[in-house]
Amino acid sequence: MMASICISWINILVVNLNNELQMMGVNYGQVADNLPSNDAAVNLIKSLGAGWVKIYNSDAGTLTALAKTGLEVVIGMSNDEIPSLAASSAAADEWIVANVVAYVPATNITVILVGNELFADPTNSNIWPQLVPAIQNLQASLTSHGLSSIKLSTACEFNILTSSFPPSAGVFNSQIAVPVLKPLLEFLDKTSSYLYINIYPYFAWADDPSSIPLNYAVFASLAATLTEGQYSYTSLLEAQIDAVYYAMEALGYKNVRIALSESGWPTAGGTGANIRNAEAYNNNLVTYILSGKGTPKRPRVFIPTYIFALFNEDLKPGPATEQHWGLLYPNGSAVYPISLAGGSSPGDPSFPLPSPDGTGSNSDLPPGSPDACGDRESVLPLSATFLGMLFDLRI
Numbered sequence: 539m540m541a542s543i544c545i546s547w548i549n550i551l552v553v554n555l556n557n558e559l560q561m562m563g564v565n566y567g568q569v570a571d572n573l574p575s576n577d578a579a580v581n582l583i584k585s586l587g588a589g590w591v592k593i594y595n596s597d598a599g600t601l602t603a604l605a606k607t608g609l610e611v612v613i614g615m616s617n618d619e620i621p622s623l624a625a626s627s628a629a630a631d632e633w634i635v636a637n638v639v640a641y642v643p644a645t646n647i648t649v650i651l652v653g654n655e656l657f658a659d660p661t662n663s664n665i666w667p668q669l670v671p672a673i674q675n676l677q678a679s680l681t682s683h684g685l686s687s688i689k690l691s692t693a694c695e696f697n698i699l700t701s702s703f704p705p706s707a708g709v710f711n712s713q714i715a716v717p718v719l720k721p722l723l724e725f726l727d728k729t730s731s732y733l734y735i736n737i738y739p740y741f742a743w744a745d746d747p748s749s750i751p752l753n754y755a756v757f758a759s760l761a762a763t764l765t766e767g768q769y770s771y772t773s774l775l776e777a778q779i780d781a782v783y784y785a786m787e788a789l790g791y792k793n794v795r796i797a798l799s800e801s802g803w804p805t806a807g808g809t810g811a812n813i814r815n816a817e818a819y820n821n822n823l824v825t826y827i828l829s830g831k832g833t834p835k836r837p838r839v840f841i842p843t844y845i846f847a848l849f850n851e852d853l854k855p856g857p858a859t860e861q862h863w864g865l866l867y868p869n870g871s872a873v874y875p876i877s878l879a880g881g882s883s884p885g886d887p888s889f890p891l892p893s894p895d896g897t898g899s900n901s902d903l904p905p906g907s908p909d910a911c912g913d914r915e916s917v918l919p920l921s922a923t924f925l926g927m928l929f930d931l932r933i
């Protein structure tokens with residue numbers, strides 16, 4: 539059982555030699571009053587090893603700093619920009635000229651996300667039907683400027699699924715499924731774009747830490763924690779992604795790809811929100827994504843992923859965790875060791891964790907179970923900093 543898990547991991551690394559660029563992205567949010575300059579931030583993004591950066595707007599200073607950096611850039615916009623773009627193809631063209639044509643090719647804008655978590659707030663429901671028309675107007679403008687290689691989509695919150703467990707029960711909110719998501723998926727399918735979705739196993743786990751093993755949430759499970767039919771899940775994220783694939787299939791779209799516009803783990807402000815768990819989750823996420831392993835339902839389908847977030851953002855409103863998602867402090871120091879290029883991560887997706895701050899459990903790890911993937915100590919980055927965090931900061 540253990541052995542077969544390890545063998546399949548190795549096979550995947552071998553057969554996944556295709557030509558698709560496989561890198562990690564990071565969300566460069568700037569809801570803060572103490573961040574370094576855009577130029578300094580770009581250097582930090584590069585030193586982390588990210589290949590892609592996502593911003594939430596089309597800020598001139600940021601886009602200029604991202605020019606000629608080799609980074610590919612995803613730009614966004616606020617939900618309230620959607621109605622005018624839907625109403626007028628001239629307005630959509632003006633938007634593309636001001637926010638895209640002005641910066642390419644020096645700044646390599648490759649994706650435009652039209653709105654962010656548009657469906658999370660029911661007071662936006664008047665905007666929902668305008669999403670696809672806005673996207674279509676923007677697409678027509680891109681084409682007219684010879685920029686049709688730039689992909690369009692929107693960043694959805696995971697709660698567009700009203701059911702996600704077990705994965706095959708994945709289904710979209712019926713209020714938006716047929717009127718909004720079906721035409722969106724039709725567009726994404728035709729243009730080979732992606733359904734961008736923000737998925738945080740942290741929130742699912744923190745809602746129910748007594749029934750969801752922490753190791754399953756942070757990719758540190760040695761054994762399948764959930765089995766459904768022919769599919770076995772060793773990580774919660776894979777099960778959540780498959781739930782989205784099932785929901786898309788239920789609407790008739792079997793081939794649309796998924797990209798994770800946000801995923802991450804907070805280091806303070808909530809249950810299990812600490813440096814130890816965040817370090818485990820994000821390093822294991824990088825290893826998992828860059829392996830190209832895909833999910834049980836769509837094996838070896840790469841999932842472009844943008845970690846949330848580059849910096850701790852001190853002005854983010856909302857729950858106490860909101861200001862603590864950063865890989866970096868505002869002064870540029872790493873909150874914990876991580877490389878988005880892979881390599882300095884634990885290397886083995888299944889290194890087990892002791893139980894953190896009394897919550898969660900290792901119940902998926904039989905006591906004394908043999909470590910079939912080899913000496914787990916040898917794959918842990920036991921740097922002085924890492925040990926310092928283990929013993930000083932977490933408990």
Ligand SMILES: *[C@@H]1O[C@H](CO)[C@@H](O)[C@H](O)[C@H]1NC(C)=O
Binds near residue numbers: 559608643646648
């Ligand atoms: C921009 O990104 C695309 C997509 O990966 C790539 O093909 C292209 O070479 C990049 N352009 C520049 C100028 O780096």
Ligand SMILES: *[C@@H]1O[C@H](CO)[C@@H](O)[C@H](O)[C@H]1NC(C)=O
Binds near residue numbers: 867868869871
């Ligand atoms: C950066 O900020 C963090 C958090 O405030 C602090 O612990 C760390 O010592 C700072 N690093 C430097 C180099 O000033």
